[in-house]
Amino acid sequence: MLYREALNRAIDECMAVDSTVVMLGEDVGLYGGSYRVSEGLVAKYGEKCLIDTPIAELSIVGNAVGMAIGGLRPIAEIMTANFALLAFDQIINHMSKYHYMSAGKITLPMVVRFPQGVSKQLAAQHSESYEQMLAAVPGLRVFAVSDVNYAYHALKKAILMDDPVVFIEHELLYNKKGDVDMNADLDPFKARIVKEGQDVTIVTYLKMVDDVMEMLPELEEQTGKSYEVIDLQSLNPIDYDTLKNSLEKTGRLVMVEEDHYMGGYGAQIVSWAAEKMFYALDAAPLRIAGKNVPIPYNRKRELASIPTPETIKEEIKAWGAENGL
Amino acid sequence: MDKSIAEEIYALMVLGRKFEYAAKEHYMTGEISGFLHLDIGQEALSVAAMKAFDHGDVFTTYREHIMAMSRGIEPKAVMAELFGKSTGVSEGQGGSMHLFDPSHFFYGGDAIVGGHIPNAVGCAYARKFKESEHGVLVLFGDGASNSGAFFESLNIASTWKLPLLFLCENNQYAIGTKITRVAPFLEQRKKAEPYMRTMEVDGNDALAVYECIKEAQEYISKGHGPVFVEAMTYRYEGHSVSDAATYRSAEELEIWKHKDPIAQLKSVLQDRFELSSSDLDEIDKKAQETVDEAVTFAQESPEAGVETLYDHLFKEVNHVVS
Numbered sequence: 001m002l003y004r005e006a007l008n009r010a011i012d013e014c015m016a017v018d019s020t021v022v023m024l025g026e027d028v029g030l031y032g033g034s035y036r037v038s039e040g041l042v043a044k045y046g047e048k049c050l051i052d053t054p055i056a057e058l059s060i061v062g063n064a065v066g067m068a069i070g071g072l073r074p075i076a077e078i079m080t081a082n083f084a085l086l087a088f089d090q091i092i093n094h095m096s097k098y099h100y101m102s103a104g105k106i107t108l109p110m111v112v113r114f115p116q117g118v119s120k121q122l123a124a125q126h127s128e129s130y131e132q133m134l135a136a137v138p139g140l141r142v143f144a145v146s147d148v149n150y151a152y153h154a155l156k157k158a159i160l161m162d163d164p165v166v167f168i169e170h171e172l173l174y175n176k177k178g179d180v181d182m183n184a185d186l187d188p189f190k191a192r193i194v195k196e197g198q199d200v201t202i203v204t205y206l207k208m209v210d211d212v213m214e215m216l217p218e219l220e221e222q223t224g225k226s227y228e229v230i231d232l233q234s235l236n237p238i239d240y241d242t243l244k245n246s247l248e249k250t251g252r253l254v255m256v257e258e259d260h261y262m263g264g265y266g267a268q269i270v271s272w273a274a275e276k277m278f279y280a281l282d283a284a285p286l287r288i289a290g291k292n293v294p295i296p297y298n299r300k301r302e303l304a305s306i307p308t309p310e311t312i313k314e315e316i317k318a319w320g321a322e323n324g325l
Numbered sequence: 326m327d328k329s330i331a332e333e334i335y336a337l338m339v340l341g342r343k344f345e346y347a348a349k350e351h352y353m354t355g356e357i358s359g360f361l362h363l364d365i366g367q368e369a370l371s372v373a374a375m376k377a378f379d380h381g382d383v384f385t386t387y388r389e390h391i392m393a394m395s396r397g398i399e400p401k402a403v404m405a406e407l408f409g410k411s412t413g414v415s416e417g418q419g420g421s422m423h424l425f426d427p428s429h430f431f432y433g434g435d436a437i438v439g440g441h442i443p444n445a446v447g448c449a450y451a452r453k454f455k456e457s458e459h460g461v462l463v464l465f466g467d468g469a470s471n472s473g474a475f476f477e478s479l480n481i482a483s484t485w486k487l488p489l490l491f492l493c494e495n496n497q498y499a500i501g502t503k504i505t506r507v508a509p510f511l512e513q514r515k516k517a518e519p520y521m522r523t524m525e526v527d528g529n530d531a532l533a534v535y536e537c538i539k540e541a542q543e544y545i546s547k548g549h550g551p552v553f554v555e556a557m558t559y560r561y562e563g564h565s566v567s568d569a570a571t572y573r574s575a576e577e578l579e580i581w582k583h584k585d586p587i588a589q590l591k592s593v594l595q596d597r598f599e600l601s602s603s604d605l606d607e608i609d610k611k612a613q614e615t616v617d618e619a620v621t622f623a624q625e626s627p628e629a630g631v632e633t634l635y636d637h638l639f640k641e642v643n644h645v646v647s
Contacts, residue, residue, distance in 0.1 A: 022454070048454060051450075053481070054477070054480060054481065054484070056477040056481065058443060058473060058474055058477060059443045059446065059477040059481055061443075062440070062442075062443025062444055062446070062447065062474065062477075063443050063447035063450060063481065064447060065444045065447055066384075066443065066444035066445055066446055066447020066448035066449070066450070066451065067448065067451045067454075068447075069382075069427075069432055069447070069448050069451070070447065070448040070450070070451025070452055070454075070455075071451055071455065072451045072454060074447070089437060089440055089474075090440070090443065093437045093440055094435070094437070094441075094444060098425075099637055100638055101415060101418055101419045101423045101425070102415055102418070102423070102425035103415045103416035103417075103418045103419070103636075103637050104636070104637035105425050105426060105427050106425055106427060106432065107640050138638060139638055139639070161641050162640040162641050163639045163641050
């Protein structure tokens with residue numbers, strides 16, 4: 001099953017069991033979704049549940065907040081992360097705060113989904129990443145899942161739970177293949193150990209998990225060391241226990257993210273490690289992140305602005321050599 | 326118009342004004358802090374709209390104490406909220422600007438100007454989806470009707486034919502900026518005319534507001550789509566207690582004080598419904614007692630402890646805070 005099909009399946013199953021689940025956004029209905037995530041659902045559940053909206057992102061999320069107040073379970077799809085900026089007022093001022101401001105009287109069972117990140121030459125206004133801003137907002141849960149099976153389970157959990165969730169996808173993950181075990185009992189709030197290892201802990205998430213795994217056999221062969229790869233999956237809350245256990249074993253931390261280095265999400269993980277895991281660390285952590293530039297159109301420059309399997313490998317090798325690995 | 330309804334509206338307006346003056350007094354003593362937006366001068370609109378709109382949900386702004394009480398929320402719980410006490414309607418988490426009570430279908434208290442209008446649109450969608458008898462009333466000021474959220478909402482509510490009543494409280498000032506300096510006309514309903522039926526009412530005439538909102542409620546309940554009501558009114562105080570309102574002339578304020586909503590309704594009660602001065606005195610006395618009790622209650626109530634700081638951050642998985 002493809003990643004986008006796993007998301008489709010999750011939404012389909014939620015709509016089948018709960019008639020209050022609706023999805024709204026640009027082209028989610030008759031068109032089937034810009035990335036085909038809602039393909040076929042309008043035929044099954046009708047335009048009442050698959051709601052085509054005007055190009056008005058503030059309203060897509062703002063309406064979803066109101067729908068949740070009115071007893072529905074809305075899934076708001078934003079076509080791409082950069083467009084979600086138009087809805088940040090609703091996400092940050094309304095969606096994240098109503099439950100707390102109302103002392104729990106208002107509950108918002110809703111999901112906001114959007115893809116982000118560098119795809120291929122979509123340029124500066126269609127390629128950015130915003131998890132660092134959203135994971136920092138109290139009152140929101142933030143998923144960024146790379147694995148197909150977990151994506152299915154995490155989205156179902158996000159739709160059916162009573163708290164507001166931002167579900168971040170990546171444009172290059174939609175056609176990723178994977179097996180989905182519908183009956184698996186998975187906790188999407190737990191980080192996933194993608195590969196066990198002894199010498200270095202690599203923490204990453206979303207599409208960078210695949211980039212790390214792509215270069216890993218060569219890295220292990222060239223350095224003769226074994227690396228543990230952890231996929232965070234849930235960016236808020238953070239599963240610190242899994243990170244702690246790994247760092248106590250390896251004593252070395254590498255954080256890999258596609259996001260800009262300045263204020264990037266990985267800064268939170270590294271700062272936590274410096275504060276809480278200092279005496280377990282044998283070396284200064286390494287942060288591999290995107291450059292502090294808007295994403296360029298030119299392919300060479302685009303690739304130079306973000307980590308790639310090759311640059312991840314080389315940076316880790318250089319860091320390892322400097323740190324006596 | 327039924328006498329008992331007129332009397333009830335009057336009593337709530339008197340209560341509201343006394344409540345607001347008491348809030349101002351206790352702001353000055355420091356017992357109430359933050360931003361405090363008083364509704365004095367606009368009581369007819371706030372009370373009569375709430376009493377008329379009895380089949381639905383209400384979304385409103387940060388100038389909402391009187392609306393909350395008219396909706397049935399206890400004055401004590403509103404005052405305690407202003408004092409930041411745990412007995413407040415939002416347990417002291419929200420304050421003056423954030424009064425919420427779903428049991429009264431009151432989702433008041435949004436403080437992002439215009440930001441609550443899309444929420445009302447979404448709720449109206451949910452009501453229509455569930456084939457509920459409920460419609461939705463959203464109140465906002467003239468200032469909000471310049472926001473993108475407002476224009477998006479006109480478009481969506483009319484396209485989807487939602488049971489939504491837009492009620493623009495046009496008091497002509499967005500904080501210190503007169504509406505005609507930032508919009509091409511005074512009447513904000515002109516913006517809605519291409520999208521939906523519009524109505525106009527004197528916002529200082531409580532009984533007119535009541536009749537108008539009743540008619541509008543009836544209209545949206547029939548599946549015709551949304552309706553836009555504009556009510557002209559005026560606030561006597563500044564935008565908030567910290568605003569001395571030096572941008573308005575004393576003459577302008579006097580003109581509006583001659584159209585005082587409470588004095589107007591008082592005359593109607595005396596002339597048309599034959600209430601005696603002792604009846605009116607009794608209303609006044611009761612209102613003062615209620616406000617005094619609310620203040621005492623707020624003063625004597627405990628503050629929420631800091632150990633519950635993380636309560637209500639999430640409904641589920643609140644055990645994980647990172």
